[in-house]
Amino acid sequence: MIFLLIIAGHETTVNLIGNGILALLQFPEQLEKLKRNFNLIDSGVEELLRFYSPVELATNRWASKDLFIRDKLIRKEDMIVVSLASANRDELKFFNPEYLDISRSNNHHLAFGMGIHYCLGASLARLEGKIAINTVLKRVPNIRLNADLETLSWRPTYLMRGLGKLPVIF
Numbered sequence: 421m422i423f424l425l426i427i428a429g430h431e432t433t434v435n436l437i438g439n440g441i442l443a444l445l446q447f448p449e450q451l452e453k454l455k456r457n458f459n460l461i462d463s464g465v466e467e468l469l470r471f472y473s474p475v476e477l478a479t480n481r482w483a484s485k486d487l488f489i490r491d492k493l494i495r496k497e498d499m500i501v502v503s504l505a506s507a508n509r510d511e512l513k514f515f516n517p518e519y520l521d522i523s524r525s526n527n528h529h530l531a532f533g534m535g536i537h538y539c540l541g542a543s544l545a546r547l548e549g550k551i552a553i554n555t556v557l558k559r560v561p562n563i564r565l566n567a568d569l570e571t572l573s574w575r576p577t578y579l580m581r582g583l584g585k586l587p588v589i590f
């Protein structure tokens with residue numbers, strides 16, 4: 421339990437903050453919108469979770485019986501890897517999914533998973549993300565990216581999405 425609470429709760433939230441700031445820098449009009457109205461952080465954090473999901477894959481699942489998902493047969497005991505990040509950019513679910521919209525409504529993303537293993541720390545992570553991102557923008561309102569987007573490197577992990585570093589100037 422200690423492992424889960426400390427490890428599961430650390431890098432994930434670090435990634436929410438780093439990825440979230442990057443997403444806002446990539447969409448300056450959304451950054452300006454948030455700076456004009458910090459109350460938008462509630463829907464904003466949901467959108468940042470959707471857009472650059474800190475956890476890209478759910479833990480592995482095994483089918484308890486034969487089943488079809490659309491026309492694809494999944495056999496009993498097949499291992500299933502669910503891509504939360506892909507689901508969160510599903511154009512059948514989200515209008516204009518490649519666009520960051522911090523006021524997006526009905527944002528039913530899967531960044532915290534779903535069902536009985538739904539993230540235990542979701543409320544804490546949301547709170548940490550909101551406080552951290554609003555605080556950064558209030559303290560350094562003229563924050564800007566100090567590197568070309570293409571040169572940013574993502575940490576080489578299979579499960580998570582997080583930057584190695586995020587160079588900024590202000």
Ligand code: HEM
Binds near residue numbers: 534538539
């Ligand atoms: C932005 C931050 C976070 C994200 C994106 C995130 C994401 C997730 C996801 C996707 C799962 C479900 C995995 C699955 O179904 O296979 C999960 C489970 C879990 N998370 Fe988080 N998490 C975050 C922060 C936290 C924090 C802060 C804590 C604890 C303080 C935490 C503790 C846990 C635990 C204990 C589980 C396992 C729940 C279970 O298996 O019943 N997480 N998290």
